[in-house]
Amino acid sequence: MALDLNTLHFASAVSRGAYVVVFLVMALSQSRQAYLWHWMGAMGTSMAGSLIMMSVSSDTLPPIPITMITYWLYSASLVLSWTGLRDFFDRRIEVGLSVALVALPGVLYPTLLGLGLSSRLSIAAIFACCFVVAVLATYETVRLTAGAERLWSQYIESVAFGFYAIVFLLSIGILIGTDLPIASAESARISMIMDQVTGVFVYFGYVAMAAERANRTLLRLAETDPLTGLSNRRGLQTMMRRSVRGSDVPPTGGLLILDIDHFKSINDRYGHECGDLVLSAFAARTKAALRSPDMIARWGGEEFLVVLPGVGERELLDVAERLRSNIAERPFPLPTGALTATVSIGAAMMGQGGARFEDVTKVADAALYEAKAQGRNCVRLGR
Secondary structure (H helix, E strand, C coil): CCCCHHHHHHHHHHHHHHHHHHHHHHHHHCCCCHHHHHHHHHHHHHHHHHHHHCCCCCCCCCCHHHHHHHHHHHHHHHHHHHHHHHHHCCCCCCHHHHHHHHHHHHHHHHHHHHCCCCHHHHHHHHHHHHHHHHHHHHHHHHCCCCCCCCCCCHHHHHHHHHHHHHHHHHHHHHHHHCCCCCCCHHHHHHHHHHHHHHHHHHHHHHHHHHHHHHHHHHHHHHCECCCCCCECHHHHHHHHHHHCCCCCCCCCEEEEEEEECCHHHHHHHHCHHHHHHHHHHHHHHHHHCCCCCCEEEEEECCEEEEEEECCCHHHHHHHHHHHHHHHHCCCEEECCEEECCCEEEEEEEECCCCCCHHHHHHHHHHHHHHHHHCCCCCEEECC
């Protein structure tokens, strides 16, 4: 049995209303995330459009004022989806262009009719406007910002908005190239069903993207040292696993453990705030002196661990000596004045005899204690 149009409009409005409630809760709990408010507005305007269309007969074109309001609401839904995606990916929103894209369909329809164009061509022009916004939204989901990590849930939105664009394009072709009736119960029913199905994917995609982003943020926070911004132990272990993924061969190269000498006395003399400044500056200076493939983590307290993939013993010791002299020869600026600090470094080679990473860190740690026992501010290689 064919679904009644009023039932379809009502179901569309209710489903969008349910998503509005879900996103309202999310937006209130994350009020700084503007994209949630954009997407909630997209659902709300679309819901309002569906409610208005419930009172319009499917066999005739609605009056021009109703048509203008409906087009404004539906175009606002598409544009808010697009601007929400731009905000989600930290891209600048063009307010003027967004307002123009919302206003244009409602203004264009009566203007084109007044110029003598047929209803078919006027509606085709409106669909062309909607097609442009759907393409813009699709583009936002497929492009990748430099340095950003792609979300799996982006593909849901790419498919959904790509399908929207295709539907608008086909509708334009039907309006221009055929004489099929533009106001009939059957065409309205097909449009509503397609809109319902696509809308579910769009709104589910919003929820999935927000959840995936939140999960990745929590994981990143769990693997990051909040003071220095470096990876912590857990984060370094994750990076190491990624570096050897798909390989049964243990990683080769070198490993360094750096320990700031007499750090407790720095805290005792200058205070923990100055101690934190030294740790942050030490981390930044050390990271800047490394290659892009090298990995660095705050290992605990004033200890830092550096992994240098693919280096030999001589290169490892050269890097360690360069890091040591870099710290000793450049005082750290503090509010109380410049502070000269030194660092002791224990080194070890990876990939020898099939030793595990944990075993190599123990060798480097033993070498570090040897460096401290021999007067600090030096490098020792463990065997």
